Amino acid sequence: MKVKRRTIAGVGIIGLAAAGVAFGIYTAPEPPLDEMKIALERLSEAKKAEAQVYAHDAYKAAEQAYDSAMVCWAEENKRLFLFRDYTELNRWISVTIEKAAEAEQLSGKRSKSAGNKLQQGISILEKKIEIYNRFYKRLPLPSSVTKAHHKGSIKLSEAKFAWENKRFGEAEKSFQQAKELINASSNKAEKLLTSWFSGHNAWQKLAKAAIAQSANGKKVIVVDKLAHTCTVYQNKKAIRTFDAELGVNWMGDKKSKGDKATPEGNYKITQKKSGGNTKFHKALLINYPNDEDRQRFQQNKKAGIIPSKADIGGLIEIHGLGGKGVDWTDGCVALRNDEMDALYQLVAVGTPVVIVGSIRSLNEVTGKNVAE
Amino acid sequence: MTKKNHYVLKMKTKFLTLIAALSVAVLLSSCGKVPQAEIDAANAAIEEVKTAGADVYVAEAFTALQDSMLAVNQSVEAQNGKLFKNYSKVTEQLAVVNQLTAEVKTKTEARKEEVKVEVAALQAEVAALVAQNNELVAQAPKGKEGTAALEAIKGDISVVEASIADVANQVAADQLLPALDKAKAAKEKAVALNTELNEVIAKYSKNRKK
Numbered sequence: 001m002k003v004k005r006r007t008i009a010g011v012g013i014i015g016l017a018a019a020g021v022a023f024g025i026y027t028a029p030e031p032p033l034d035e036m037k038i039a040l041e042r043l044s045e046a047k048k049a050e051a052q053v054y055a056h057d058a059y060k061a062a063e064q065a066y067d068s069a070m071v072c073w074a075e076e077n078k079r080l081f082l083f084r085d086y087t088e089l090n091r092w093i094s095v096t097i098e099k100a101a102e103a104e105q106l107s108g109k110r111s112k113s114a115g116n117k118l119q120q121g122i123s124i125l126e127k128k129i130e131i132y133n134r135f136y137k138r139l140p141l142p143s144s145v146t147k148a149h150h151k152g153s154i155k156l157s158e159a160k161f162a163w164e165n166k167r168f169g170e171a172e173k174s175f176q177q178a179k180e181l182i183n184a185s186s187n188k189a190e191k192l193l194t195s196w197f198s199g200h201n202a203w204q205k206l207a208k209a210a211i212a213q214s215a216n217g218k219k220v221i222v223v224d225k226l227a228h229t230c231t232v233y234q235n236k237k238a239i240r241t242f243d244a245e246l247g248v249n250w251m252g253d254k255k256s257k258g259d260k261a262t263p264e265g266n267y268k269i270t271q272k273k274s275g276g277n278t279k280f281h282k283a284l285l286i287n288y289p290n291d292e293d294r295q296r297f298q299q300n301k302k303a304g305i306i307p308s309k310a311d312i313g314g315l316i317e318i319h320g321l322g323g324k325g326v327d328w329t330d331g332c333v334a335l336r337n338d339e340m341d342a343l344y345q346l347v348a349v350g351t352p353v354v355i356v357g358s359i360r361s362l363n364e365v366t367g368k369n370v371a372e
Numbered sequence: 373m374t375k376k377n378h379y380v381l382k383m384k385t386k387f388l389t390l391i392a393a394l395s396v397a398v399l400l401s402s403c404g405k406v407p408q409a410e411i412d413a414a415n416a417a418i419e420e421v422k423t424a425g426a427d428v429y430v431a432e433a434f435t436a437l438q439d440s441m442l443a444v445n446q447s448v449e450a451q452n453g454k455l456f457k458n459y460s461k462v463t464e465q466l467a468v469v470n471q472l473t474a475e476v477k478t479k480t481e482a483r484k485e486e487v488k489v490e491v492a493a494l495q496a497e498v499a500a501l502v503a504q505n506n507e508l509v510a511q512a513p514k515g516k517e518g519t520a521a522l523e524a525i526k527g528d529i530s531v532v533e534a535s536i537a538d539v540a541n542q543v544a545a546d547q548l549l550p551a552l553d554k555a556k557a558a559k560e561k562a563v564a565l566n567t568e569l570n571e572v573i574a575k576y577s578k579n580r581k582k
Contacts, residue, residue: 031453044439048432070445077452085455143527150531151560155555162550171549265398325572 021356028081031073035093039066042100047105053113055106055167057366062099068092111168118163121175125156125182132182138228140249145188152181181357193301193366196251196357198260199264204267211236214229216310219351221269221318221343225262227251228357230318231331231345240346244337245322251357254288254331256297256306257313263288263330267353272344273317276344281320281337282344286353288316318343318353406448407459410466414441417473426476427548429483437472438576491539494555498536501562503530505529505572525569532562 023117028071037297043066051059067091076084132149162171207222214220214233222231223244246262247254271285289312291295297312313331320341322334333355335343358365418441426434451457478527509526526565535558 031450033446033450037443040439040442040446044435069448074452077449081453081455109426146527147531150528154531154535154554154557154561157560158550158553161553161556165549165553167549170553174553182467188422 013317024082029084029086031074031076031084032090032093035090036069036073037069039069039096042097042104046100046104049104049107050168051100051103052113053107053109054110054152054342057101058099058103058106061104065092065099068239069096071239099251114168114172115163118159118168118175121157121179121311122160122163125152125178127176128182128186129153129156131366132186132189135352136186136193138195139189139190140251140327141189145192146187148181148188149185152178152185155181166358192251194362197362199253199357203264203358207356207359208303208353210352213352219347221351221353222359223262223353223355225264225317225355227360228327228345230335232343240342242335242343243322244318245324245329245334247329248327250327250331253296254293254313254316255300255310257311258330259313260330262329262333262355263316264355264357265290265292266353267316267350269347269353270353272347272349273319274344278317278319280317280334282340283317283319284344284347284351284353285315287318288314288363384550405457405459406452407463407466410463411444411448413471414444414469416464417470421477421480422475424477424480425484425546426480429487430476430479433472433476433479437469437476440465440469440472464470484548488543488551491543491548491555494534494552494559495539498532498555498558498562499560501534501566502529503537505532505565505569508566508573511573525565525572528561528565532558532565535561 043062046055046062051062069089072089072092072143073086076086076089111252127266128343129149129152136149155174159171159178161173162168162174209219210222211233215236216237219239220233222227222233224231225246228244228246230240231238233239233242234359248260252261252263253265265288267286267288267290269284270287273283273285277283294312297306297310301308301310316331316341318333318335320335320337322340323336324334328334402544417436422434423435426437444462447465448459448464451459451462470569503526506529509529535554541549542548542554
């Protein structure tokens with residue numbers, strides 16, 4: 001009887017305990033499973049929007065908040081289910097969602113702005129390359145300048161390809177390298193051109209005087225080195241203009257023999273050569289060096305600009321075999337053979353030949369870009 | 373009831389209680405083992421595909437893979453919080469993650485191979501163009517009006533050559549995508565130089581005939 005009572009009491013206690021446990025489970029706080037899923041989704045969306053690149057701080061904060069949420073969840077799981085509290089976990093979830101949304105939004109804005117900025121930068125550099133090709137490409141620039149320019153243009157292409165493939169970080173890196181190279185080469189070329197143009201007033205005076213000389217029906221030849229033209233004036237009017245090719249180092253005045261520069265100054269034709277007298281189809285020899293050239297040559301020697309044993313050179317001609325599209329002579333002016341024939345017919349021994357750097361001013365030649 | 377019978381009944385009750393307690397303990401713990409070894413293996417495999425360049429070559433697929441692993445971690449934690457733990461769903465998810473990892477690995481290797489082939493083709497094209505350009509320079513007239521005329525273009529060719537040498541270095545360093553950009557840019561420049569050279573040569577030949 002006693003045993004029976006005890007058994008009933010035991011079963012009752014177990015039943016009560018089971019009911020207590022069941023009640024505890026029923027009333028215990030549930031972990032925020034759906035919210036955690038949402039937090040993960042938001043984080044993923046932010047990552048897809050390149051937030052790691054464009055909104056690094058906000059994304060990092062979201063990622064850290066998510067990690068804290070996971071740690072918090074693990075800590076709560078260690079407690080007895082009746083004593084769990086998900087308040088802190090919920091707070092981390094909210095921070096994750098908020099920061100991920102902020103990162104996604106920021107990234108969208110910044111990537112668009114960075115894209116615009118890069119595209120703008122690329123188009124500015126493309127313009128610079130165009131200007132360089134138009135104004136500086138034919139200048140006898142140091143190889144370091146041209147090399148930097150070519151490296152820069154290749155880097156710019158790399159930036160464009162990286163951008164097309166959405167590898168924005170590398171696009172930006174290549175763009176910065178291209179910018180440095182293109183700016184350096186353009187600035188150097190601009191500096192050299194500007195320095196050379198310091199002689200522009202003298203060139204203008206020479207050209208004006210030459211044109212004035214042609215007033216009485218006399219023919220005068222004016223060679224514009226920058227424009228690469230050889231123009232015949234008569235009665236102050238240009239009657240024929242030919243394309244001209246010059247010495248390899250045509251920019252700047254001729255200083256000595258072998259410098260491959262085309263001289264600048266007031267000359268005249270001293271001899272007309274054709275047939276076996278020239279290997280350049282036809283040629284018009286000019287009186288380089290003239291007195292002024294000799295005087296300057298001596299001054300340069302004294303100043304140590306040229307070596308004391310340097311030779312002034314000579315045999316500067318306007319001759320044929322031109323039309324190559326590049327400057328290739330040792331300092332002569334080369335015309336296409338058919339145009340040389342025409343010039344040969346037009347002029348005579350004694351015809352003045354004025355060679356100037358440029359008739360047009362620097363601003364006229366290059367527009368605002370170089371002057372700016 | 374004798375004293376002996378009472379003792380036997382008492383022992384019987386204790387024994388049954390012990391069995392019941394053990395059964396509950398086994399029930400609570402048998403299904404509840406975190407598949408830690410599998411989780412570690414999955415994480416290691418993900419790290420391996422990342423090292424192989426999955427985050428660069430198949431970025432989207434790799435992000436999806438990482439997200440799947442994070443979801444597994446959530447499932448583990450969800451089970452950790454339960455009284456009656458059951459990680460069978462986690463095991464299923466891990467199987468999916470492993471499958472995804474294998475797919476990402478295959479995709480990465482395929483994409484890398486694709487890029488390698490593309491770079492190699494571009495390298496060959498640029499090499500041919502450089503050779504052609506050098507040949508064109510050699511065709512330039514000799515003497516005073518000779519190769520000096522094309523000196524500037526020669527300089528350009530050397531820049532392209534240097535660029536293509538960089539491509540080879542990048543390929544060797546497994547930097548395939550930057551190598552691809554460089555090879556494309558080098559080709560663009562080599563083509564432009566080829567056009568320029570042909571124009572110069574044609575101009576010269578035309579003039580020489582006169």
